[in-house]
Amino acid sequence: MVGSIGVDEVLSRYERVFSRIQRAPYAPVIAVRGRNSRIIDIEGRTFIDLASSATVVNLGYNDPEVVKTIKEQAEELIHFTFIYGYNIPALQLAEELLEITGFRDGRVALGLSGSDANEGALMLAKGFRKDSKFMMSYEGSFHGSSVGTTSVSGVELSKMTTRIIKPWLDVLRAPYPNCYRCPLGLSPSSCRLACAEHVKAIIDEVGAENVIALIAEPIQGDGGIIVPPESYFTSLEPTLRSHGIPLIFDEVQTGMGRTGRWFGYQHFGVQPDLITLGKSLGAGLPISAVVGREDIMNSLPDFSYSFTLSGNPLISRVALKSIQIIRERDLVRRAEKLGSKALARLNRMREEHEIIGDVRGKGLMIGVEIVRDKESKEKGLEEVKKVAWRAYELGLFLMFFAGNVVRVQPPLTIEEETLEEGLNILEDAIKDVEEGRVGSEAVARIKGW
Numbered sequence: 080m081v082g083s084i085g086v087d088e089v090l091s092r093y094e095r096v097f098s099r100i101q102r103a104p105y106a107p108v109i110a111v112r113g114r115n116s117r118i119i120d121i122e123g124r125t126f127i128d129l130a131s132s133a134t135v136v137n138l139g140y141n142d143p144e145v146v147k148t149i150k151e152q153a154e155e156l157i158h159f160t161f162i163y164g165y166n167i168p169a170l171q172l173a174e175e176l177l178e179i180t181g182f183r184d185g186r187v188a189l190g191l192s193g194s195d196a197n198e199g200a201l202m203l204a205k206g207f208r209k210d211s212k213f214m215m216s217y218e219g220s221f222h223g224s225s226v227g228t229t230s231v232s233g234v235e236l237s238k239m240t241t242r243i244i245k246p247w248l249d250v251l252r253a254p255y256p257n258c259y260r261c262p263l264g265l266s267p268s269s270c271r272l273a274c275a276e277h278v279k280a281i282i283d284e285v286g287a288e289n290v291i292a293l294i295a296e297p298i299q300g301d302g303g304i305i306v307p308p309e310s311y312f313t314s315l316e317p318t319l320r321s322h323g324i325p326l327i328f329d330e331v332q333t334g335m336g337r338t339g340r341w342f343g344y345q346h347f348g349v350q351p352d353l354i355t356l357g358k359s360l361g362a363g364l365p366i367s368a369v370v371g372r373e374d375i376m377n378s379l380p381d382f383s384y385s386f387t388l389s390g391n392p393l394i395s396r397v398a399l400k401s402i403q404i405i406r407e408r409d410l411v412r413r414a415e416k417l418g419s420k421a422l423a424r425l426n427r428m429r430e431e432h433e434i435i436g437d438v439r440g441k442g443l444m445i446g447v448e449i450v451r452d453k454e455s456k457e458k459g460l461e462e463v464k465k466v467a468w469r470a471y472e473l474g475l476f477l478m479f480f481a482g483n484v485v486r487v488q489p490p491l492t493i494e495e496e497t498l499e500e501g502l503n504i505l506e507d508a509i510k511d512v513e514e515g516r517v518g519s520e521a522v523a524r525i526k527g528w
């Protein structure tokens with residue numbers, strides 16, 4: 080059937096069958112094949128994907144070693160229910176996760192998505208601090224689409240949803256440290272980390288014993304790739320430690336080498352109590368994990384976080400392979416090296432283009448904030464859509480979020496020339512928008528959030 084139907088027909092049939100809660104929000108790329116950082120669509124067009132399909136394909140599309148592993152394990156055993164019996168790939172994966180996270184005496188729980196990993200972390204934290212009432216999180220955060228994770232998330236979409244479904248727990252959301260758009264209206268040169276003091280003040284106000292945990296993305300992803308100041312988390316640590324408040328890092332997007340470290344928190348010199356993983360862990364297959372301190376990980380009854388499909392041998396073996404590939408190909412260091420080159424290039428672009436307000440990131444997790452002009456910093460909500468549409472026309476599949484932040488998060492395996500080519504297209508698209516060559520019809524054609 081593929082090849083015999085056109086783009087318009089696919090889009091209208093999508094409309095007919097899928098709920099709006101899952102509508103594809105970006106450009107009309109109907110993917111049929113993928114190779115490393117390139118995706119080939121139903122009409123045979125090739126696009127460079129600068130967002131790794133939402134940072135899932137960190138190893139690129141269809142890495143041959145991943146494909147081989149899938150085939151080999153599928154021949155042996157695809158599924159054996161983890162909560163009924165035992166399998167070796169799940170065991171090896173859990174051991175490897177404890178090794179790379181440094182929780183040597185910790186424990187692991189496996190799930191299927193970033194949402195359920197974070198849901199598990201929230202449940203475990205509550206199990207650990209039964210009498211506490213408030214979960215602390217951040218404005219602009221995104222932790223998932225389940226009830227608990229929607230409740231703690233601070234992106235507008237999640238807040239709109241919780242207004243309807245009501246949160247399952249009481250949440251205190253602190254402003255996230257964003258030096259380009261300081262939520263407290265201060266300047267980094269003189270603020271003395273007032274944003275960290277703000278968190279401590281919230282904790283003091285409600286009483287530290289009433290705080291279940293603090294959940295944070297070490298670098299905020301869907302909130303617009305926001306990198307906290309280096310000493311931000313260490314300055315919170317004494318307060319959290321002295322009151323026994325667990326620190327949960329959501330590494331669903333930042334983990335597995337993306338930022339030039341195995342885990343995003345490693346840029347900040349703090350030790351979390353729990354971390355959550357997902358997205359790229361299964362190289363495109365659904366798997367997630369909560370990893371952390373034994374006393375927290377064992378704080379709920381037997382079987383209370385058990386999914387029929389989690390820990391299955393096929394996906395566990397692929398996740399194990401993905402860790403081996405990251406090690407063997409030195410992809411963490413590669414992300415750091417390629418990331419600093421890309422960051423330098425994008426910073427040069429920022430100097431030359433009025434609609435690039437800010438460029439920030441770590442490793443291959445970079446955000447390019449599109450504004451109306453540098454002076455006002457007004458979000459370029461229409462401009463970014465025009466850039467994305469023009470990029471799509473030129474063969475670059477570009478995503479943006481937080482309204483106006485383009486994500487530059489290519490596979491860690493992207494060839495240097497392809498990254499360069501992608502950034503050239505991005506710059507061409509920006510020029511075309513600045514010079515008025517992209518009409519306003521583009522705005523209606525691209526969505527995004």
Ligand SMILES: Cc1ncc(COP(=O)(O)O)c(C=O)c1O
Binds near residue numbers: 197222330333357
């Ligand atoms: C930081 C973070 N946590 C959790 C999630 C949710 O993961 P999933 O969509 O796999 O449920 C996402 C997804 O974008 C994310 O970026």
